[in-house]
Amino acid sequence: MYHDVNLTEKLKQYFGFDKFKGNQEAIIRNLLDGRNTFVLMPTGGGKSLCYQLPSLIMDGTAIVISPLIALMKNQVDVINGMTETDGVAHYLNSSLNKSAIDKVKADIIAGKTKLLYVAPESLTKEDNVDFLRGVKISFYAVDEAHCISEWGHDFRPEYRRIRPIINEIGEAPVIALTATATDKVRTDIKKSLGILDATEYKSSFNRPNLYYEVRHKTKDIDKQIVKFIKQNPGKSGIIYCLSRKKVEELAAVLRANDIKAAAYHAGLDSGTRSATQDDFLMERIDVIVATIAFGMGIDKPDVRFVIHYDIPKSLEGYYQETGRAGRDGGEGKCIAFYSYKDLKKLEKFMEGKPVAEQDIGRQLLQETAAYAESSVCRRKMLLHYFGEEYDKDNCGNCDNCLHPKTKIEGKDALLVVLNAIAAIKEDFRTDYVVDFVEGKETNDIVAHKHDRLEEFGSGEDMDEKLWNPVIRQALIAGLLKKDVENYGILKLTSAGKKFMKTPTSFMIVLDNEFNEDEEDDSHEGVSAALDPTLYSMLKDLRKKMSSRLKLPPYVIFQDISLEQMATVYPVSLEDLQTIQGVGAGKARRYGKEFVALIKKHCEENDIERPMDLRVRTVAKKSVLKVKIIQSIDRHVALDDIAEAQGLEFDELLDEVEAIVYSGTKINIDYFLEEVMDDDRIDEIYDYFKESETDDLEAAMDELGEDCTEEEIRLVRIKFMSDMGN
Structure with a gap:
């Protein structure tokens, strides 16, 4: 029926392109011939054209089932912008009111609408099903x-x-499209849609222009991200976080550091979401911080970086999200931060789910962990996961290939693994195999009586760091395969059995190490890079100021604040407020001479100030801080404030101390008069007046017989507020 259509001409007419990409033309022909079609095409390969163009050519209305409202709006605008008449494309979803729905239906009945985008929830609504029964459907696109x-x-x-809904509305060819699917998922899709006879079109998953890197996630991750964005000024990027809370916090940190950034997650109202999306497309903002709700179908060709703040739950998700970078074939940097702690957190999230779902979730997570930890070419690992072989040894565009690890001989370890898998009848997964070769008498192994096998513990004298990389690299080399249908159990392939008979050299690289105990203590970190000359000059200045103002030195700035100043060289009052224990009030009151001294010291000694250490942070506790200050202003008893905020009393005192130490004045006299007698208040107050230190232990040694720790802390708060602020 559509054999004579000149597709290249139609492509030029509607989309302005001269030629098709990859399999597009064959896919469209297949659909025009009325055949079911399955399309596996990586993000950026031009999937949507595969159903948009045929819908404009064929009689009737094509129904596109899509999960995201933002995506529908975007694509409907694009199609309507290309054609002379309005209403060629429409969408039906929960964001439309009654009159808008009536307008859509009228255009469909009038034969104007060639393309109708529908959310799956809207498709199942009874009145929509009844309406669509009377419409000529050209095809269904999922x-x-x-x-x-x-x-x-x-x-x-x-x-x-x-x-089932398609069966109710009426038969027509089905085209299913996805950007990420393993063999298991492909079969699942075709079964569920009843299109086992579909012609399959599979494009390569390799995106040569994308650079992949995994970094160890440490405490200074925000600093690393700010530094990275500052080194890539004006470039568009997306940062994915798993929680809405983290999205909000990180977007605030970026804005505090003069980066044009906005948050995007499903908890925001749809108006805000589409405004943010438009701002990103129009380049009014450079960076979107988002949960995975963002980006499906966002057609921005020049996203230059995609950062994963948290490790994704699956490699499919990771591939899809990184695929939003560099769609124009230009630079695309994909950086993921990984920590073992995050992995454990994600596993914990699964605990409430049905067992089968937990099992699938864990397997998907293990694949992600393997990708992150492995020192093998990232491209090779990703493509192998999607069932594609990558034959180069070094892709030249991932961290593992740019900084290759020394290969070591893994032949013996591999033989231990292969023999072990054969001994336990190819019926267990990786973690079981590793426990078995290491000779661990776990409950599971003892229950299967596998501790009695000759091969049990056959690798106990070898380095335990070998097992995971050997198994992963044997999978990539095709000596083992994972039976996904069956909980990811390890099976020997014919190549693996051959290797057991005639072993040859098998070179491997050990995994990257992610030591969780490297969490640096910021206080120690400070002293390591401290400028000792400047530190002693700052202490001298503090001493002079303290005798001039008749205040103990610590009231002006605490030692930790001086240490940080001697490390990051703040040269303005604004910079000074990024220092621990220095609020705006304190910076204004005492800061001028300190920043002048630091500036002079930098100029005289040609010191380059470390940009990355001047990352402005956003006080996460600012909301709590404001509530506490407001309650104290209203003279609410401190123990009542603690209860109202869900804090222990000593935790509340920690917060109040932080408030006064950073330079905010508060008055707790009303509370002190209630709970302490005047003589005791005066005794403690006088002690701090004379003391060289505000240290609590020193005060307890001096006053402890008469006063409790709480009383000393309360009066110290009064003293710091009176004298220092």
Whole structure:
């Protein structure tokens, strides 16, 4: 029926392109011939054109089932912008009111609408089904089809109802499209949609222009991210976080550091979300900090970096999200931060879910962990996961290939593993195999009586760091395979069995180490890079100021504040407020002479100030701080404030101390008069007046017989507020 259509001409007419990309033309022909079609095409490969162009050519209306409202709006605007008449494309979803829905239906009945985007939830509504029964449907397109499979990274149960609804509305060819799907997910999609006969089109997953890197996630991650963005000024980027709270916090930190950034997550109202999306597309903002709700179908070709603040839950998700970088073939840096702690946190999140779902979730997580920890070419690992071989030894565009580790001989370790898998009848997963070769008598191994096998503990004298990399690299080399259908158990391939008979050299690289005990203590970190000359000059200045103002030195600035000043060289009052224990009040009151001294010292000694250490942080506790100050202003008893804020009394005192030490004046006399007698208040107050230190232990040694620790802390708060602020 559509054999004579000149597709290249139509492509030029509607989209302005001269030629098709990859498999696009073959896919469109297949659909025009009325055949079911399955398209696996990486992000940026031009998936949407595969259903947009045929819908404009064919009679009737094509129904596109898509999970995201933002995506529909974006694509409908694009199609309507290309055609002379309005209403060629429409969407039906929960964001429309009654009159808007009536307008959509009228355009469909009038034959104007060639393309109708529908959310799966809207498709199942009875009145929509009744209405669509009377419409000529050209074909059904199921976009983001991996949502059908619980093995996909974004499973949506309502996607499982698509086939029964299609049967109700009326037969027409189905085209399913996804950017990420393992073999398991592909089969799942075709079964669920009833299109096992579909012609399959699979494009390569390799994106040569994307650079992949995994970094160890440490305490200074915000600092690293700010530094990275500052080194890439004006470039567009997306940062993915797993929680909405972290999205908000990080966006605030970036803005505090003069980066044009905005938050995007499902908890924001749709108006804010689409405004943010438009701002990003129009380059009014450079960086979006988002949960995974952002980016599906966002057609911005020049996203230059994608950062994963938290490790993703699956490699499918990771691939899809990184795929939003460098769609124009230009630079695309993909950096993921990984820590073992995050992995454990994600496992914990799964605990409430049904067992089968937990099991799938854990397997997907293990694949992500393997990707992060491995020293093998990242590209090779990703492509192998999606069932594609990558034959180069070094891709030249990932951290592991740019800084390759020395290879070591893994032949003996591999033989131990292969023999062990054979001995336990190819029926267990990686962690079981590792416990078995290490000779660990776990409950599971003892229950299977595998501790009695000759091969049990056959690797106990070898380095335990060998096992995971050997197994992962044997999978990539095709000596082992994972039976995904069956909980990820390890099976020998014919190549693996051959290796057991005639072993050859098998060179491997050990995993990257992610030592969790490297969490640096910021106080020690400070003294390491401290400028000792400047530190003693700052102490002298503090001493002079203290005798001039008749105040103990610590009231002006504490030692830790001086240490930080001698490390990061703040040269303005604004810089000074990034120092621990220095609020705006304190900076204004005492800061001028300190920053002048630091500036002079930097100029005289040609000191380059470390940019990355001047990252402005956003006080996470600022809301609590404001509530405490307001309550004290209203003379609420401190123990009542603690209870209202869900704090222990000593935790409240910690907060109040932080408030006065950073330079905010508060008056707690009303409370002191209630709980202490005047003589005791005076005794403690006088002690701090004379003392060289505000140290609590020193005060307890001196006053402890008469006063409790709480009383000393309360009066110290009064003293610091009176004298220092």
